[in-house]
Amino acid sequence: MWHPFADMSAVAGNDFIVASGQGAHVTGADGRTYLDATAALWYCNVGHGRTEMADAAAAQMRSIASYSNFGDYATQSTLDLADRLAALSGLTDAKVFFTSGGSDAVDTALKMVSRYWSLVGEPQRTRIIARERSYHGMHVAGTSLGGIPANREGHGEPDPKVKNVTWDDAEALAAEIDAIGAENVAAFFCEPVIGAGGVYPPPDGYLxxxxxxxxxxxxxLVADEVISGYGRTGSMFASxxxxxxxxxxxxxxxxxxxxLPMGAVLVSGRVAEPFWNTPGLIWRHGYTYSGHATAAAVASVNLDIIEREQLVDRVADLAPVLAAALNPLAAHSHVAAVRTVGLLGAVQLRPDVIKEDPTIGARLVRASREQGxxxxxxADGGLQVSPPFxxxxxxxxxMGRAFDVALASVGSTRAKSDRLHVDLLPDTTTDEAGGFESSDARLRADVPPHHGT
Structure with a gap:
């Protein structure tokens, strides 16, 4: 198998096989049980081994596994899920367009905003703005849109219609729009919390x-909630x-x-209106598995679990616990920052340490695995933390103790030098929404940010 995001010269023949899972733990083919610190790839929010999800899939498959949703065709599980998501979204008169996953959702949104402006008589609005450090999937358009340069290496020049602005300065966005001309800008794509680019919560007042x-x-304004959606930050949606x-x-x-794989673009009534109310208009876009009936049935049960077990509230309750578990790791001499928000976190190493030893990331991941x-x-040079709810x-x-041992094993834990002065902020602060914790234990250092993979 050709693994995504992998050094195949090292990975081929050395697969780490995950055999089963239960709750926040998985078991490898070696029989050892591990704590899943990342919910697989940011997604297993309700935890592994939910038999009622399997039962829902089986029941739907016994009826009809799926059917095309093109034209006027539909399945009931898909219609029901669309209504439910529209209500949860908080968007006025929301509509739901289903995709096969997050990258599909990004490309769908890019085409949708382009077509929208054409329909309302402003076809010159073709420019798109996103943020440095942002991740918007790995399709061609999303790769160009994202703000992680390493992900674009070897794929030619990025789309000239796309511009990345500083991730934490809203005035940089305003200046870029004004420089381009607002009449030419179609949309701004924004992860409320930057995810794969390093887990960067928004600065106070930024959003x-x-x-x-x-x-x-x-x-x-397009909010990319592929990671943050459905409870990850302590609200149903970070927006x-x-x-x-x-x-x-x-x-x-x-x-x-x-x-099961599934994505959804939740669309405000303002944007949906010309698509829905222009007689004879066909928006020629969609995917084979858009609104897959079995995936929709599973998604509905997933939402049932989140609501029944009050998992969004649980995330809010656990947020300060995660911060308390990770913040002490900033005492390691090679750690630059610890950032947490909700059940998202990153333990970032110093850029100079990574530059001196490019293998340290792989060794740290392996050392953590050895600790269970x-x-x-x-991408920004740190460990991902996004456990199941x-x-x-x-x-x-x-988990914090395991990372502590792993960090010590890849580099000595020593006092910070005078040049690299630690500024610990158990700066757990109440954000604009009130009541939820975000934390950033930072090392102020005269070293540039790292933009590796």
């Missing part, structure tokens, strides 16, 4: 200002937590908790 800038200039009021929301991953914790290396307080602290 509110972004919202206002887009409204003032008539630019569509609701920070009152972002987007025109479109892109979702996937937590929609089914990864039990599965994690992965992020069912993880216990005890397991969060066990």
């Amino acid at each position: 509110a200002r972004v919202r206002d800038i887009c409204k003032e200039r008539g630019v569509l 609701q937590r920070w009152d972002l009021q987007p025109d479109l929301m892109l979702t996937a991953k937590g929609l089914t908790s990864g039990y 914790v599965l994690t992965r290396w992020l 069912v993880i216990t307080r005890e397991d969060l602290h066990a």
Whole structure:
């Protein structure tokens, strides 16, 4: 098998086989049980081994596994899920366009905003803005849109219609729109919390200002909630937590908790209106598995579990526990920052350490595995933390201890030098939404940010 995002010269023949899972743990083919610190790939929110998800899939398959949703065809499970997501979204008169996953959702949104502006008589609005460090999938358009340069290496020049702006400065967005001309800008794509680019929570006031800038200039605001959606930050959607009021929301991953592939673009009535109310108009876009009936049935049960077990509230309750478990890791001499928000986190190494030893990331992931914790290396040079919502307080602290041992094994734990002065902020602060914790234990250092894979 050709693995995604893998050094195949090292991986081929050395597969780490995951055989089964239960809750926040998985068992390898070696028979050892591991704590899943990443919910697989940010998605297994309700935890592994949910038999009622399997039962829902089997029941739907016994009726009809799926059918085309092109034209006027539909299946009831898909219609029911669309209504439910529209209600959950908080968008005015929301409509739902289903995809096969997150990358599909990004490409769908890009085509949708382009077609929207054409339909309302402003076809010159073709420019798209996104953020540095952002990740918007790996289709051709999403690769060009994303703000991780390493992901574009070897694929030619990026789309000239796309511009990345500084990730944490809303005024940089305003300046870029004004420089291009607001009348030429179609949309701003924004992860409320930057995910694969390093888990960067939004600075205080940033998203509110972004919202206002887009409204003032008539630019569509697209919230990429593929990672943050369905409870990951302690609200059903991060857009609701920070009152972002987007025109479109892109979702996937937590929609089914990864039990089957599925994505959904949640569209405000403003954007949907010309598509729905122009007689004879056919928007020639869709996927073979858009609104797959079995995936929809599984997604509905997934939402049932989230609501029944109050897992979104659980994330909010566990957020400060995760911060308390990870923040002490900033004491390691080679750790640059620890960032957490909701049940998202990153333990970032110093860029100079990574430059001196490019293998340290792979060694740290392996050392964590040896301590019984599965994690992965992020684009900005750190460990990913995004456990299932069912993880216990005890397991969060066990994860922190495992990372502590792993970090010590790949580099000595020593006092910070005078040049690299630690500034620990158990700066657990109440954000704009009130009541939820975000934490950033930072090392202020005279070294540039790392933009590797």
